[in-house]
Amino acid sequence: MRRGRLVDAAVLVALLVGAAATLAPFVLSVTTALKTTRQFASTPVLSPPAPPTVENIVTLFGRDYDFVTPIAVTAQVVVVVLVGQLLFSVLAAYAFARLEFPGRDALFWVYLGTLMVPQAVTVIPLYLMMTEVGLRNTFWALVLPYVLGSPFAIFLLREHFRTIPQDLIDAARLDGAGTVGILRHVVVPVSRPILTTLAVITVVTHWNNFLWPLVITSGRTWQVMTVATAGLQTQYNGNWPVVMAATTVAIVPLIVLFLVFRHSVVRSITITGFR
Structure with missing residues (x-):
């Protein structure tokens, strides 16, 4: 004892x-x-x-720094990416989990293998592609690489969709529901906790995204919050209280987000059986 x-x-x-x-x-x-x-x-x-x-926070949102614009740009990027991630990840994950087509499993594992590729490796090809089509330093350049889903999101949802009893899907088919109807009335409603968790992960990831926005944008028009925060520190200006004010402002929405959805996150961990 x-x-x-x-x-x-x-x-x-x-x-x-x-x-x-x-x-x-x-x-x-x-x-x-x-x-x-x-x-x-x-x-x-x-x-x-x-x-x-609160002098530093007031200074941060004043005329000299104008931190409102980076926050607004970041919020727009997060909203568009979140909607795209949820929509296309659900469709792709359901196809990989429940639909039968040639090469399904091989295609899934090849796609999942892209998780092993570091982001730094794809930055230059993506930059060249965006430049060739005239999207450099635009809003769409910030969201297009992420809006069509991600390997992690599709893997997470696929594993959950495979745990949904086949009887529910068969019953929906007997009632005349097609694939879209099954997704809308069966799969999505029973997957709300895992979708909430994916939404939280997506928001946190893209709220904190730094490398791609730094490379693809220039100037202040489409500057996101992380890049703007890094720009507060220069070789000749070291105002650390203002920098810490910016990081504090960036942290607060994420803390509120977690507090609001913490029960759904915990429930999704229980449902998926993660330990």
Whole structure:
């Protein structure tokens, strides 16, 4: 019994250390964002702001930085990509899970194998393609590489669709439903938790996307939030409180998103049997 308590205590300590290491950057971001430039320069980094100030956030949305435009562009990109990902991933995943056609499994595993290709490898070919068709530095250049689905999304949904009882689909067919009707009235309703999880993952991924927007856009017209945040730090300007204000503003919507949909995320993990 004593040994078991020691093991439990060690596990608890390890979890607390891991939680502290995970939360520390976020706490540092918030506390730095609430400091003035003078406080940041004259006090230890980990010291709390005394007193807190929202001056950096106000400056961030002022005329000098105009952080509203990058947030609006990022939100538009996320919405379009989210709708496209859900629509086309559902269609493709259902085809790979339930429809019979020659080479189905081989095509699926070849497509899934693209998960092993780093994003940096495809940046130059994508850039050349977008440039050739005149889409460089446009909104569509930001969304087209992602809007038609992704290997991860299709794999996740395919594995879930395969767990749906065949009797439900057969019953829908007997009632006269076609493929679209089965998707609309059977597959999608019973897959809401996993679709919610996929939506959360998609929003977080593309809210934080940096490399592709950095390469394909220039100037401030289609600058997304991550690129705008990186642009706050230059060789001659090191206003860290404003930079931390930008990262704090970027984090808040994601935290709210998780808090709203946390039950659906947990439920989807239970349904899919992930451990």
